[in-house]
Each structure stands twice: as structure tokens, then as C-alpha cells.
Amino acid sequence: MSEQKTAQQILTLVGGPENIASAAHCATRLRLVLNDTDKAQTAAIEALDLVKGVFTNSGQYQIIIGSGIVNRVFAEFIKAANIKEASTADVASAGANKNPLQALARTLSNIFVPIIPAIVASGLCMGLLGFLKSNQMIATDNLWYIILDMVSSSAFIILPILIGFVGAKIFGGNPILGATLGGILTHPDLVNAWTIGHGFPSTHFLGFDIGLVGYQGTVFPMLIAVWFMCKVEKIVHRIVPNTLDIILSPFIILAVTGFFSVVAIGPLGRLLGDGISTALLFLYQHAGPLAGLIFGGTYSLIVITGVHHSFHAIELGLLGDPKIAVNFLLPIWSMANVAQGGACFAVIFKKRDKKVTALALPSAISAILGITEPAIFGVNLRYVRPFLGGLIGGAIGGAYVVWMKVGMTAVGLTGIPGLAIVRTESMLHYIIGFAVAFVIGFLASFVLTPKNTKALA
Template sequence: MSESNKEKIVQHIIDHLGGKQNIDNAWHCMTRLRFEINDDSLINTKEIQGIPEVMGVQNQNNQLQIIIGTDVESYYEILTSKLGSEKTESSPSKDKKEKKSLVTMFMDIVSGVFGPIVPAIAGAGMIKGLIAGFVALNWISDESQTIQVLDMLASGVFTFLPFFIAASAAKIFKTNQYLAIAIAASMQYPTMTDAAEAGNIDAFHVFGFIPIPVFNYAGNVIPIIFAVFVLSYVQRWVDNILPKAFRTVFTPTFSLFIGGLIAFTIIGPIGIYLGEGLADVIAWLFEFSPIVAGIVVGTIRPVAILTGLHHAMTPIALQNFADQGYDMLMPMMFMANMAIAGATLAMYRKAKSANEKSVIVSSSISAFLGITEPALFGVLTKYKRGLLAATIGSALASAFISAFGVRIYGYILSSIFSLPAYIGDYFIFAILGILIAVAAAYLVALFFARANNQLDETENNNGSTNEDLAAVATGIYVPIDQVEDKAFASKSIGDGYAIKPEKQEVLSPVSGEIINIFPTKHAIGIKTNSGLEVLIHMGIDTVSLEGKPFNLLADVGDTVNVKTQIATMDLEQIEHHQKDTTIMVVVTNMDRVEALPVAKKQAYQAGEKIGDILTSRK
């Protein structure tokens, strides 16, 4: 695709995220553009999903993810040029961090650290897999110089993995990359590495009394992530207390000295013990029951990929390689990918258009090659029973290979091309596991698809339905294309109407269930019985008021009708802050709407019927 077309796509994404001003931060991983958004109610998910190059969109843990695929880097470069460096490649803002849970923050860090370095790890892992296959087939002697050179190419990444982790983590924690790499280098300096291998001393002593425990940090990931995290605070602290004239020389000096000592004495050992603890938990699960371990990991893997939580398995697998020399989690990741491919392929029979069938075939092939996002976001989130089938296939296959102890001896992409890495004692079980994963997921998905088709036929017989649409407040009716908010006026978020309120009472414009409330209280989402998703947006640019003018009288999960008051808004306070009080009411999934009512007058009372929305069951 030409750069000009990619530029148009990126601009289209920015526009339907509510514009540049609505994007607080943006970065990317291996397949996804990731965003922090100021006002989620301005996001037009439907329009973004309609872009052919977009494989899926999800809002997970206060983070909007747009799945592009392996070409994401080229789109990100264009995005950077449009947004500016101040909004890209940065960690979440302080205010955003305070709103996140520790789990969310941890996952953001893990995905941010490992995303950029996955290509290096995957490439080196694939070479390791080929080496294992060549040696097992006796094509090349394991003592040959060819193997030695290939092993250098493959093992270099894993031996010096802390260097890669340090550089990537420095971007996340906003500290100097070269100081971070210096910390990693000191932890892997031959003096430390040789002492750990010799095993003749337990610790060095600085100034005769500060103990530096001896560990081999080669291939470890958790200690260096923590060390760079601490370094980021040390550097800022040093920079703040030093006079400006001394900072150039003494900030890096004191940062390296203090940060390095903390890494050696506290952070490094804690990271080692934590990594070993995680590995021990996984090992205990396998010792307790390999089959149970396979079922647990196989079941959570597809959903983990869907939510972005799969990155949490990467440091555990790498820790297993460092501690045990092998890992049993990655073969299960392999099985999950194969199950996703099988379930996706089964959806071919359910597809109705040639374009949809083409998407399914290409997504399935991509999953066989180790990239599952197109299948998950482009196909299985649409056919949710297919996702359940993939989960079943993944659990069954993972339980099977785990029962026979299938393992891998180096990090490798979970692709059909990684099979050579399994040549040896476990090869036949890996092959059988693939067959189980693909066949089980495919057959279960076919069964679910048939059941779903019967349900669809029953629903289609019911035809179209009507939904009452009422005035959200007492005031003057305003056509949606005439409001002073371009995102709403362009109907990019959805179609509907607006009212300039004269009273503070806000009523539900439809009957249904409240499904979400924006943290700043200015936007409420309601889902009707027929599946319409209706957004009530109180005021224009009122997100900056932090909810102060709004008093909510309903909560998520509450059932409401057109006579239910859901909120009050302090019109005087909003106007005092020079904000527009207009309330917008839009249907965000317009694909379910056949016709919207036309207002018959200018002024309405709150709860007064405007007309009927003609909906269709899709």
C-alpha cells in the first residue's frame, strides 16, 4: 500500500477518535496501535472498524487498541508525524496512572516493554528452532562451525536480553536509555557472571560492609525492568537537587552510582526471587497435574490475546528458559494459535459475502503463521461462538501435550513453521496436539454455527420493531448536524438529535439498560431491548469540568424507560465555565436502524415522545 493511502487511513483514525485534541498518548506493540483517549464518548468505533486495513478495535483497561497487523510500524510513523512526539512513545500521564488499577498498570508496562523487542526475540527463537530441527534430523553436526555461528545469532539475543529490556523499559519509564543499558551491562559484567558460575562466593562487599549478592542475570527480565523503574526516579531526583550547571556531568554520574547500587543490593535480588517464584508456581501447577495445567493455560490463552494480557506469559516463559533450560508454556501458546486458526476456518460456511469469506481465509492462514489478531478481532469477536470453540480446542490440545510433557528449549514464534523446533522426543505429541487443536475447534465451531443459524432464522422471522424516542430534557430541539461539536455534527459518532435544555432534569430518551457511565459523569450509554446503543452526551467539551456540574441518579445495570430521570445538570455552572449546555442523543450502532423519527415541533418537554425508531434485527 502506498504511503499516501496509509496517511489517509491514519487521518481517518484520528478523526474518528475525536480529533488530535482527544488523543492524550499513543504508542504501539507488534500488531496494535494503542491510545489513551481524553473523552471515550467521542470515539466512533464503527467507522474505525469499517476501515479495511483495521482488523479490530477494543477498549481495554482505559486503553484503546486498534489492531493493524505486522505492518503497524509504518502506520505508527505516520501517526507520530501527525500527532507530534509529545503525544507518542511516552508513558501514561500521572493523572491517567492514578485512575488505573495496579494490574492495568502492570499490563501496560509489560506490553510496552516487550512489544518493541518481540521481533528480535521471535527471529532468534526461529533460528533456535531450526537449529534443533537440523541437529535432530542429523542434517548438521551439533559440533560443526555452522551450528556455532547459527547459535551465536540465536543465543545472542537471549544471553544479552537485559540490554534489550533496559532500552525498551527506559522509554516506558521516561529515563535515559543509555544509563539504563549501563545498568544492564554492569549486572552482566564478567566479574559478576564468572563469580555466579564459579559459585565460590555468595556476595561482594562494597566499602567492606555493603553486600552485593552474586547472581547470574543473563537472560533474566524481571530484575532489569525493576532496576530501570528505580533508575527513572533516581535520575529525576538527582536532576532536581543539582544546580543546572552541574547536571550534564553529575546527573549521569550520581544516577548510575546510586541506581546501580540499588539494583545490585535490592532490586536485582528481589527480581531474581520474584522470577523464580513465578516459575515455581507454574512448575507446581505442572507437578500437581499436567492435564489441569494444560486446561488452565489453554483456556485462558485465546481470551488473554484478545484482551492483551498474553504479554504476561512472556516473562514467565523467558524465566523458565533461564532457570530450567526449557519451557512448557510456549507449546500451549502454539496449540492456542492452531485452535484459533481452526475455529476461524469453520466460520467460512457462515460467511455470506465473498469479501467476508476472503477475510476468514486470510485470517485463518495468518493464525497458522502465528499472528492471531486478524482471526480474533476480524472474525471470532463477530462470531462469538467461534471464539468459544477456539477456547475449547486450545484447552483440549494443551491438556493433551502437557500430559505427555511436550516442551520447547528456546523462545520461538508459535507458528506452524516452528515445528522443526519440536523434532525429537516430543515431536509426535506436538503433531497430534496440532491435529486435536484444529479439528476440535473446527468441529465445535461448525456445531455452534449451525445452532446459531437456526436462532438467526427465528429472529429474522420476527421482522423489524419500533423503539420510542423521547426528549432527553425540556428545551429546544436542535438537529444533530447543527450542534457546535464537529464530531457529533458530522454524524461520525452516530445519528440522532440534540436539545438545548431549559431545565436541569435529564431523562432517559429510550427504554433499556444503562451499560456505561463516563468517569466525568457527562456521558451515559444505554442499550435498548432491541439492541440499539444510545449515547447521551451532556454539554459540549464538558469533560474538562470533571463531573462537577452533573449529579447522576442512576447507575450501570439499572433498567430505565423514557420517564426515568437519570441525571441533573447545573446549567448555570456549565455556562459559568463558558461551555455549551446542549445535550446530544445519538444511536451509535446505526446499522441496526432503518429509520429515525423527524421532529414535528421546536420545543419539547422532558420525556415527551419525539417519534419511533424503526429498528431491524441483525
Template sequence: MDFKLAAKEILENVGGPENLANMTHCATRLRLTLKDPSKANDEAVKQIDGVVNVVNKAGQYQILIGTEVPKLYDEFEALVTGEDGNSQVKDSGEHSGSIISNIFSAISAIFAPLLPALAGSGILRGLLILAVQTGILSENSGTYSILNVASMSVFYFLPVLLAFTSARRFGVSPYLSALIGAALLNPEFIALMGDTGNGTTTSFLKIPVVLMNYNSTVVPIILSIWAFSYLYKFLDRKVPETLKLVVVPLISLAVMIPLTIIVIGPIGVYSGEAVAQVVNWLIERSSILTGILIGGGWSVLVSLGIHWAVNPIMINNVSTYGFDYIVPFTFACNFAVIGTTIGVYFKARNNKLRSFALTGLVTVALSAIIEPTLFGLLVKNKKLFLAQIIGGAVGGAYLGLTKVVTNAFVFGSVTTFPAFVTDNASNFIQAMIGLAISLVTSAVLGYMFTEREEMLS
């Protein structure tokens, strides 16, 4: 694939840089927010070499590329960056679509760059727990401490990382934003809480302040940088160029850090905890039904590009409680996709279809990327899509019944099995049984629903 040529052709067929309000990418898709979606030529984009499909949902124009999308994005970004190094994309904050669509778009842009770090840290954490359980490492050893720091730092410093990615999404200085996030983790600020922890009070200019521990939190810093974007853009318009170097950062830090600590932070902590508690309460009340809905419906959310709305809840659960119930259900979906490709491979006679199914199997099993198989095979064949949904639902029901959890936010594949390693030894065994149920069910149905002479459409 010629990434430079593909980037050029995509840009031309979505209306040029002047039609871009925002751009980002996730694991497999180039995600564009277009000022005028009607200027995009869907069919022309689909014909570009390397483009698998186009989905215009959740307020974003999503171009499915595959795992090499970062390389395409680098070329795409270079095209929309002026000779002075400044992007020609001007995010005015006015995005097409509904408020809900814009929220999905923002969540995607904020979390996508962090997913590799979160996934890698999660796997390392699982392997570390396994090493302790098997007696390879002692929790009192220096090796354990160093590896534990390596695996948990991404969660502890999540406010700083989210501040940086949020800044890019909302069009403000990423470095000032990172400083706002870092201030919440400053040892001197944390020391104000003493041994009491959350709920300790102090004052700022005689204003009462309720202190919170913000390490591993998600919502507070995103709300803070969103609010900061309005102040930053106001200052950028009003402050003379000769004074911006000093005045903008001075006012930004002096206003936003106290505002975050006094108002935005506590609201974010309580609201984030409330959402997570509601979701977890629903799971506890009817874990089987939840497993059916998420295990069976996750691929539908992925096909629409709105699964990002759930990812922050999973990340918040892991960072707050140390485990999550939802991630296993997404595993069920992915292994149902694997099962469906197995059924197709053994039933179909067409070599092109069998080759595509085998490629999809390997891709999902090793990288957890289901989009190429989802759009290239399942979405085009409703019977196979149904086979995958049923397999995911049945496996999800079992995982819900047995209350399987993961110790990290990861994507469901064979390589991420260590995420199921917890202090409860049966958790891993039940997870493997649940995923086997998903795989076998969808494989059988995929075999039944595939015609021997079926072709890859």
C-alpha cells in the first residue's frame, strides 16, 4: 500500500483540508470530523487502494484501513500541515451531528492514542500476577517492585496522559493541559489530604475546598481540559501576540488548576463513580443478561464505531477497582468472530473466501482486530453475522453467570489471556470455558450457514 498516495486521494475525496474539523485514528480506522459530510465521495474513497470500508456514524467519517492506519495517518497529517508546521485543520468546536455523536467522536479521539499503552500495561500486569502465583517472583523482591511500577504507571498517571490527548481533541496547548493534570498528582497536593483521603477539606482564598485523590481517574481531567479550551481560545483571541508567551500560560495555570481542584475535579470524581456504579450494579443484578447483550451486541457497536462510549467505563473500573466485568464480554464477541471464520473455512470451497477467513482468524487471534473480518465478511453476509452474534451472546452469558473479570483493559485475543489471571484461580479457567463456548457455538453456526459454493462478495 502506498500510504502517501492513499492519504492524498482520501483528502481529495473528503473535501480537502478546509472541510476537516478534526482528525484522529484508532487501532484500525482513520477518523475524520467533517464540516460538511456531503462533500465526501464515499464510493471514491472505498475504491482507494488499502481502504476496506467507509462508515459515517457517531459524528465521524470513519475510514477502515486496518492495523497499518498509523502509517497512513502520518502521511495524512503531513498533507494537512502547513509549511510552517501548523495544521490547516481549524477546530471551531462546531461539529456536524448531534450532541451524542460529538461526545462519541470526542471519546474516540481522546482514548485512541492511549490504547496501546493501556493494553501493554495490562498484559504486563497479568504476567506479573501469574509470576507471583507460580512462585517465579516474590512480592517482596526488587524485580517485582520495578515491574509493578512499569505495569501500573499508565493508570496512576492517567490524568496527565488524558490531559494531553484531550488537549489535542479540544484544540488547546497539550503542554499546559498536561501541567493541569500533573498538578493533581503533585505530592504536595496529595499531602494536603493527610491520612484522611477523599473528603478532606482545606481552603483557597477562603473558599472551602473538598480534596480528592485524582490518580487513575478519568472524568475529572477530561472535563477540566474541555473547560480549559474555552478559556484558552478566549485568551488566544484577546491577548496581544507579544504577550502570549507569558500571559496565556500564567492565566491558564492560575485559573484552571484551582478551578479544577475546587469545582471540576469533585464533580468529575463523583459523576464518574456514579456511572461506573450504575453499570456494575446492572451487571450484578443480571450478569447473564448483560453478558448476552454485550457479548452478542459488541460487534454491532464496533460496526457503528460507537463502542468507544463504553471503553471509558471499563478503563475507570480497572483503574478504580482493579478489575472489570465488561472486558470479558468483548472477548466473547471476538472469539465468536474467530469461530465464525473457522466455520466458513471448513465449509466453503472458494479459495479466496477460505483465505480471507483464515486471515481474519489469525488477525483476531493475535491482535484482537475484528474490523477487517467484520466489514469484509460478516456485515456483507447477514447469516454469518447472526452466527457471530449468537456465539458471542451464548459465551457472554456464561462469562456473566460465572462473574469472570479481567485485571486490565485489553482487547480480546489469545495474546491478552494474562488479563484473566487474578487472585481467584478459577477466574482464568471459567474465562477459557466461556470463550470456548463462544468459539464453538459460532463455528458450528458459521459452518451451517455457509454455502459450499459461497463466494467472497
């Protein structure tokens, strides 16, 4: 079935354009807010070839399509419905009320998901260069090495600019001003924190020493700064006369927010980010496999809430910290995803039903490739016990990769694609952890799930 036909059928089955309050999409799902959810024919939507599952969360009617293809289906959907794309933040706000923690997690998710392609590209280059260097297959003065080295670090160097652009859109500000604010925090006149040695230049203000250090690769300083900028922007637009708005407003906004970002917000944001990274590193080094057991065993529960993408902020903080510079959380998430794939495979062998196999097989393969929503929502949660089996596999696999200090060089890729960003010295243990998580997830699901278990829906 084509993306166009699928989009048209989904539109009809959710009750037509008049039943759609807003529409957006994330990496794998259509996220709709419907005026009347009861009008949606869920069973018929789930029966469509390109649909992997349907569920409702935080007031959103979410249709699982899959990575990549969801973009094309969504493009056809809004064309057929004759509506404009809303941001995922708009869709979230149009849904049910969330507590502050959920709102924060959703906001972080909306900011960092669009940035993932750039980080993945840099991480892949970093992994490739590491492999070539460790095997002495390329000289450091080679033009290709120089170019790939720039590609591998560029996304992290300009990370505040990327966050500023996307964050301003999410917080209701001007994205160009947000990007410019990111440029201020990574300006060449501020010493690059990645390359700084002992000591750094500073200036005095009101009796305080203000360090002139840049924020390349940092996350929380820019997040707070762009949020503050959007607040200032709204106030300035209310005060400045319309005739002078285009001239005075950008100047006032950047002068005020740039000053406060360098003097106060940046240092406080760096302190917050360093504190989170240091706490996680302490757990990683001292709790070891126990931390992996807990994180790996609970990650799929977090996926159900849909806010797991908010972890990218923390992962990028780890990568951007020169003292850490490795993502040790993503291997744990990867084991949890693979284990859900193994649990989904177990359902195939346990049920031995053609209809179940038709849904479970592509869902299991998708989980092994890093996209777990089809397996979790389409199969494992519907039978409940396979999902529990996946949690067990994720816990054991997570404990193993922490025990063996497996690290990755980017965010966003898990399962088999995650091999591309695993550090060279961690490759063997990542593969072993992959096998452990898959096999235990499979066996636990197979043992826990009775043959005659019926799906909940």
C-alpha cells in the first residue's frame, strides 16, 4: 500500500479533517489530537499495511508507522486533510494536561529529536576515524582525515546554535535570534572549553570574575538561555512601537540576553550540566552493573510514556563534557530495545498463528533495528507477559554493557545500527550484550507467555 493511500485511509478512519484538532509527527508516529477520539476506527487503522499499532497517550492519538516512512505518510496526510503541520509541542499542549515533569520531558524531546541527524552524522564520522586511526589505515595529514575530523566535531561545536534555533521555535521565539544567541555563546572571542588548558581569561563585573569561556558542546546553558530569550522577546515586542519593532527589538533582545547569558545563565547552566554528568558518572563507576540492571529494566516502561527522547539532552551533556566525552547510557537503552525484539520473536514461536506472525515478525525486526514502538505497542503489551520478558532481557543486557564499560560516540542509534557509533574498543562487548539481551528477552517471554493467552485488544 502506498504512503498516499495509507494517509487517505487514515484520514477517513479517524473521522475526516473536521475531527482533527492538530497533527504532527515524531521519529516513528503520527501524533494527532482528535476532537472526538470515539469516532476513530482503531481496529481498521491497525489493519492497514503500513501501520504497526495505535495507542492513546497524553490526549494524543498516536499511530505507529516507523522511522523514515512516517515523514512521507505525514506529508500526504496533511495534504489530504488540507491542514498545516503543527509542532509536536502544539500537539502536546492541545492534548490532556500533564504534570510539570511530563511537560519538561516532552519539551526536551521536541527540541532534541530534530537535532539527532546532525549528531548521528558526527558520531559516525568519529567512529570511522577511530577505527581508521587505531588500525593505522589513514595519516592525520591526509585531506580526507582532515575533512572527516571536521565533520565529526562540527555538530558538537555548534550544538548551542542548533539548540538555539530549534528551542526558539518550541518556546515561541524567533529561531534566527535563537541561533544567533547560540553563536554568541560559541563566539571565537570566548575560549573553546574543549581545547582550554590550565587557566582561562576573565573579566571583572561588580566585583565578580566572569570567565570568558565558550559553551561549545554544552546543552543546559543554551537551553536556559534560549528560554530566557523567548521570555524577553515577548516583553520587548509588547513595549517597542510597531514602527520601530524590526529595528530595535532584535538589538534589545540580543543585547540583553547575550549579556545575561555570558554573565550568569551560562555559568549556572554549565554547573547544572556538569552536576548531572558527574552524578551519572558516579553511578556508572560505583553502582556499575546494578545501575545497568535498573536502567535497562525500566527503559521500555519510559518508552510507553513517549518521553524517552528527552534523555538526549543528558546524553549530549555526557558527550560534550571533555572529562567524559562518551555516551554510556545509549548502550543500555539499546539492550532494552533488543530485548523487546527478542520477546516479540518469542510470541511468534509460542502462538504459531499466521496473523500474529504477520504483525510480530516485522515488529521484532524493527526493534532489533532500534525502533521498538511496533513491538511494544503492537505485540508485547497486548499480551502483557512478553513485555515483562523484554524488561528482564533489557535489565540483564544493560547490566552487562555497564559491567564491560561499553560506550558510544553519538545519540539516536540503537540495535544493529548502533554498531556504527560504538567505540572500537567496545565493539565485541556490545555484540555480546546484544546477544545476551535478545536471548534472555526471548526465553523469558517464551516461558512467561502461555500458548492460549489472548491479546488485550
